[in-house]
Amino acid sequence: MAMKQFKAESKRLLDLMINSIYTHHEIFLRELISNASDAIDKLYYRTLKDGDTGLNRSDFSISIEPNKEARTLVIRDNGCGMTKDELENNLGVIAKSGSLSFKSEQEKSDDIDIIGQFGVGFYASFMVSDKVVVESRAFGSDEAWRWTSSGAEGYTVDPCNKPDHGTTITLHLKPDTDDEKFSDFLEEFRLRSLIKKYSDYIRYPIRMEVEKHRLKEGSENDYESYREVETINSMVPIWKKAKSEVTDEEYNRFYQEKFFDWKAPAKVIRTSTEGTATYEALLFIPSAAPMDYYTKEYEKGLALYASGVLIMEKCADLLPDYFSFVRGLVDSQDLSLNISREMLQHDRQLKLIASRLEKKIQSELSSMLKNDREAYESFFKAFGLQLKYGVYADYGTHKDVLKDLLLFASSNGDHPTTLAEYVSRMKEGQTEIYYACAETAARAAMLPQTEAVREKGYEILYLTDNVDEFALKMLMTYDEKPFKNVCADDLDLRTDEEKKEAEQQLSENKDLLAFLTESLDGKVKAVTLSNRLKSHPVCLSSEGAISIEMEKVLNAMPT
Ligand code: ADP
Numbered sequence: 267m268a269m270k271q272f273k274a275e276s277k278r279l280l281d282l283m284i285n286s287i288y289t290h291h292e293i294f295l296r297e298l299i300s301n302a303s304d305a306i307d308k309l310y311y312r313t314l315k316d317g318d319t320g321l322n323r324s325d326f327s328i329s330i331e332p333n334k335e336a337r338t339l340v341i342r343d344n345g346c347g348m349t350k351d352e353l354e355n356n357l358g359v360i361a362k363s364g365s366l367s368f369k370s371e372q373e374k375s376d377d378i379d380i381i382g383q384f385g386v387g388f389y390a391s392f393m394v395s396d397k398v399v400v401e402s403r404a405f406g407s408d409e410a411w412r413w414t415s416s417g418a419e420g421y422t423v424d425p426c427n428k429p430d431h432g433t434t435i436t437l438h439l440k441p442d443t444d445d446e447k448f449s450d451f452l453e454e455f456r457l458r459s460l461i462k463k464y465s466d467y468i469r470y471p472i473r474m475e476v477e478k479h480r481l482k483e484g485s486e487n488d489y490e491s492y493r494e495v496e497t498i499n500s501m502v503p504i505w506k507k508a509k510s511e512v513t514d515e516e517y518n519r520f521y522q523e524k525f526f527d528w529k530a531p532a533k534v535i536r537t538s539t540e541g542t543a544t545y546e547a548l549l550f551i552p553s554a555a556p557m558d559y560y561t562k563e564y565e566k567g568l569a570l571y572a573s574g575v576l577i578m579e580k581c582a583d584l585l586p587d588y589f590s591f592v593r594g595l596v597d598s599q600d601l602s603l604n605i606s607r608e609m610l611q612h613d614r615q616l617k618l619i620a621s622r623l624e625k626k627i628q629s630e631l632s633s634m635l636k637n638d639r640e641a642y643e644s645f646f647k648a649f650g651l652q653l654k655y656g657v658y659a660d661y662g663t664h665k666d667v668l669k670d671l672l673l674f675a676s677s678n679g680d681h682p683t684t685l686a687e688y689v690s691r692m693k694e695g696q697t698e699i700y701y702a703c704a705e706t707a708a709r710a711a712m713l714p715q716t717e718a719v720r721e722k723g724y725e726i727l728y729l730t731d732n733v734d735e736f737a738l739k740m741l742m743t744y745d746e747k748p749f750k751n752v753c754a755d756d757l758d759l760r761t762d763e764e765k766k767e768a769e770q771q772l773s774e775n776k777d778l779l780a781f782l783t784e785s786l787d788g789k790v791k792a793v794t795l796s797n798r799l800k801s802h803p804v805c806l807s808s809e810g811a812i813s814i815e816m817e818k819v820l821n822a823m824p825t
């Protein structure tokens with residue numbers, strides 16, 4: 267059959283794999299095993315759902331078969347397999363999930379080092395092989411197909427003989443070099459340690475024939491060796507292991523592989539409950555916002571498992587929008603495998619779990635704020651905007667969850683402040699929480715209107731995001747103290763005496779003000795004397811509840 271070309275972007279990834287530095291080479295095994303496990307998941311899920319496959323859970327396994335003579339390593343699974351079209355579509359083009367985000371990151375940084383950090387998929391096999399053969403038979407199909415490629419030149423697809431469903435991948439290892447012995451990947455010891463390191467939690471047995479020793483029959487000190495197939499992985503998913511048994515490094519690795527992040531998470535949250543809703547959850551707060559986070563492309567959600575079987579990659583209903591940055595998974599035995607997406611939305615158990623998780627995330631963030639301020643401030647830099655949108659959205663119904671998690675720049679110093687901290691510093695006689703809006707805190711501090719407020723010794727919050735003032739308007743008060751824009755026309759810090767004096771000045775300057783108003787007709791509504799200026803001669807201000815800053819935002823919004 268004729269040679270087919272890889273799509274351009276696949277070719278680039280392939281080139282990158284072929285030329286990757288050897289510290290990363292070992293991850294090819296994790297990638298192929300995780301694909302095998304995904305393929306079994308798909309078939310097992312169908313088995314549980316439809317019950318018509320005639321298979322049992324114990325029928326599924328992955329097997330690793332090194333062959334030193336042939337210099338090949340075989341990874342075999344009895345999962346869903348692939349049709350001819352699927353072989354071409356899935357292996358001939360770049361995979362959607364991990365590799366794509368990899369690609370865009372790659373364009374930015376051109377740092378090959380990130381290969382080692384997260385899922386690069388099937389093409390990883392070309393890091394160690396000069397030829398890859400994939401033989402596959404889709405479950406329920408009576409045809410099998412062989413995909414063969416030696417890398418950049420392209421690939422072929424031919425019919426082949428394969429009695430059982432599933433996929434067999436044969437890697438023809440590259441010749442050894444001075445720098446690296448690819449033949450190490452045929453050593454039992456090496457393979458065992460790689461499986462333990464990267465794939466221990468895979469929930470299907472990963473089997474390999476290994477050498478064992480036993481006493482010779484009838485002898486007391488004479489040993490003989492024999493070969494036996496052994497299950498290498500413990501099969502316990504990381505979220506089912508005792509907390510004390512899992513290291514930070516293991517959590518980080520799990521997170522990075524599963525969610526394609528090259529940075530370790532800022533926080534790992536493990537929580538489980540029994541009773542009205544039984545579940546285990548493993549959640550992560552990323553340390554930086556993904557590139558598409560503040561775009562429509564970003565999809566929130568947690569992976570959902572029913573008794574250890576993945577039923578949905580991204581269940582959006584498990585997370586409120588304002589915590590959409592949280593990544594992770596929930597495993598519950600209360601959910602039916604047969605549940606459809608539509609039914610899930612109305613599932614009471616799921617709602618209960620979602621509300622528990624929301625509380626848990628909130629309390630973890632609060633404790634981070636209290637106990638690790640630096641980490642929290644950096645978290646807030648990445649995701650604070652989302653929390654503020656959360657206060658504003660849904661008519662502020664979530665403001666109680668979120669109000670104590672907000673940070674704002676303020677005149678108090680270089681570090682952002684919480685509202686509670688602001689209130690704790692309020693001066694005797696101060697009844698309102700003052701704020702000023704501008705593009706940056708430095709600009710806000712320069713607003714003429716802030717002077718009089720600061721002179722009184724009152725602290726001012728400097729709001730720099732468009733959503734900030736809208737969020738405060740939703741909150742209305744904090745600790746019963748109303749928020750007040752220093753630019754509002756009714757801001758009044760004067761004593762009675764000062765007020766009387768001002769009235770007199772107003773009547774003295776009536777003609778001048780009338781003249782100015784007339785001259786600026788159409789540009790401003792009115793010119794009046796201000797009681798808020800100290801060293802500045804004039805300022806702009808607005809009347810009513812909408813500030814100038816808010817007006818700008820509203821005017822910029824598409825109608
Ligand atoms: P990803 O696993 O992130 O989707 P990969 O590059 O690892 O990307 O795999 C590409 C696709 O090839 C998979 O999504 C799957 O559809 C298919 N595939 C790979 N390995 C197997 C396998 N062993 N059995 C069935 N399908 C597979």
Ligand code: MG
Binds near residue numbers: 297300301385387388
């Ligand atoms: Mg994969």
